Amino acid sequence: MLLLKSADVDLLIENLSIDEIMQLCTESLQAIPHADHKTCPTRLVVETDKYTSLHMPCAYKGTVSEKVVGISKAGLSAYLTLLNAETGAIQALMNAKRLTALRTAGCSLVSSYMAFKAKREPTNLVVFGSGDQAQMHISLHCRLFESSLSNITVIVRDLTSTNCLKLKTIWSQATFLLAEDGRCRKAVQEADIVCGCTPSVQPLFDSADLKPTAHVTLIGAYKPNMREGDTNLFKHQVFVDSLKDCLHEAGDLMAAIEAGVCSAANLTQLGEADKISTGITVYKSVGTSLMDAALAQTIFAKAKKLNVGTIVGDF
DSSP, X not given: OEEEOHHHHHHHHHTSOHHHHHHHHHHHHHHGGGOOTTTSOOOEEEEXXXXXXXXXXXXXXXXXXXXXXXXXXXEEEEEEEEEETXXXXXXXXXXXXXXXXXXXXXXXXXXXXXXXXXXXXXXXXXXXXXXXXXXXXXXXXXXXXXXXXXXXXXXXSOTTSHHHHXXXXXXXXXXXXXXXXXXXXXHHHHOSEEEEOSOOSSOSSOGGGSOTTOEEEEOSOOSTTOOSSOGGGGGSEEEESOHHHHHHHOHHHHHHHHTTSOOGGGEEXXXXXXXXXXXXXXXXXXXXXXXXXXXXXXXXXXXXXXXXSEEOOOO
């Protein structure tokens, strides 16, 4: 068994090119519509008063993986096991906190790339949140759109939090604003891309403020009671990572459907998208175990190639 600690995973992520990330995430999104409940079941959620545990198994391309994510006030933890699909032998155990951020932000990036094939290159990026997801969304978007993105605005609820201070050291050129700062509205009005990366229960911005060509990615609202986008946002062209999962987990999208603003028939899984509007576009994601499985296989192969990690015998 190969053990990949957090530092090992970080090193392997650094060795993935933006083209590799785009290809991996594109293939994952294209595979999602063809996955069935037997090989890619709905995630199991275990909740206590202070802790939520998400269990996400998947059989994909010769392996079986299961990611377990723990969410509490102390933060987020995650690990993933990778098994041989024929023998059940464990191949790897890896820290999955950054993997979760990478696969989620990578699929958001695919949506942004597809959206801006029909629009001018983006120059203004607005990101809500300061955690790993926010950092990865900024990083990947800046890598793909390095020739055009010139303004980054990060909107947070606490400028002194550990996550925010860490993000400031990485992206010192970005503008950091408190959510209640009046300048946030202007930033949203000028944004080409808006990324929601928070577990908010209230909409992060007024969709009426978006410019006519804006693209919005929302990845933080993974429970029915959560809201990152307001109801009217979903009257525009909406793409989802997984239709069945978003219809049961994406609180803001579910609220819009209940209000009659949109319907399941109006939603397109990104892996099946062939026509992107030149107007406002929205990508809604709750994440799937298939994304985790695909990325875990890539990380495992890269680790063996680069001789990264610790081999544990007689596990």
